[in-house]
Amino acid sequence: MKPSPWTRRDVIKTGLAALAATGSRAGGALWRLPRSPAGSGVLFQGDSITDCGRDRASAEPNRAGPLGTGYPLLIASAELAARAASGMKFYNRGISGNKVPDLEQRWAADTIALKPDVLSILIGVNDYWHKRDGRYTGTVADYESGFAALLQATRQALPVVRLVVIEPFVLRCGAVDATWFPEFDERRAAAARVAQRAKATFVAMHDAFTELASRTSPEYWAADGVHPTPAGHGLIAERWRRAVRLP
Numbered sequence: 001m002k003p004s005p006w007t008r009r010d011v012i013k014t015g016l017a018a019l020a021a022t023g024s025r026a027g028g029a030l031w032r033l034p035r036s037p038a039g040s041g042v043l044f045q046g047d048s049i050t051d052c053g054r055d056r057a058s059a060e061p062n063r064a065g066p067l068g069t070g071y072p073l074l075i076a077s078a079e080l081a082a083r084a085a086s087g088m089k090f091y092n093r094g095i096s097g098n099k100v101p102d103l104e105q106r107w108a109a110d111t112i113a114l115k116p117d118v119l120s121i122l123i124g125v126n127d128y129w130h131k132r133d134g135r136y137t138g139t140v141a142d143y144e145s146g147f148a149a150l151l152q153a154t155r156q157a158l159p160v161v162r163l164v165v166i167e168p169f170v171l172r173c174g175a176v177d178a179t180w181f182p183e184f185d186e187r188r189a190a191a192a193r194v195a196q197r198a199k200a201t202f203v204a205m206h207d208a209f210t211e212l213a214s215r216t217s218p219e220y221w222a223a224d225g226v227h228p229t230p231a232g233h234g235l236i237a238e239r240w241r242r243a244v245r246l247p
Helices: 009-020 071-081 100-110 125-132 139-156 183-197 206-215 228-244
Strands: 039-048 089-092 118-122 163-164 201-203
Touching: 039 071, 071 089, 071 228, 100 139, 118 228, 125 139, 125 183, 139 163, 139 183, 163 183, 163 228, 183 201, 201 228, 206 228
Parallel strands: 039 089, 039 118, 118 163, 163 201
Antiparallel strands: none
């Protein structure tokens, strides 16, 4: 038997396109739906920083358990309080340990099927961290091309979705030392390029954390250098709301 010429990414993109096609009407654009009168849907995707202990047994929006204890809960809480009559719905589908290839594998079910109006993604720290400890071999180019392909496929399935990319960040303490650089900076730059090409709102975080850490301590914002403290999650939420400015 000849080996298949299809890559995993080919299969994923085809699956996303098929899923989108089933949601479209004959002769119409793929899922080019007007905003629901019930309110906009905001979906947070990513790794442990987004997951933050969420209750994965519940898929309900606007509930503390399924939103976790981090920045998605803080953003949702502030926006829901400010727009009590809006009918907005906030979902968290972050999964601890995820890298870009992990997002690819679950994208159709955990993102496209939810048809969000706003999709926010924070991914990248594990793509480097797991490489350092031998659990992964992905390069900067792999990260950039995989992330770009994911957003491109999302645009094809959800043409009017608003994309938000949160910049990957670390602080120099705990698990993070000087040997993380310059490669981690290269991955940050890759995320910025991906966001620009996808016409996504880019929420810059690394330099903001670095500047604040110089006035306090890195541990105040992320005790292990990777996972934010409550103050760190508060900073992400504040900068996200300022950059995104939901209607």
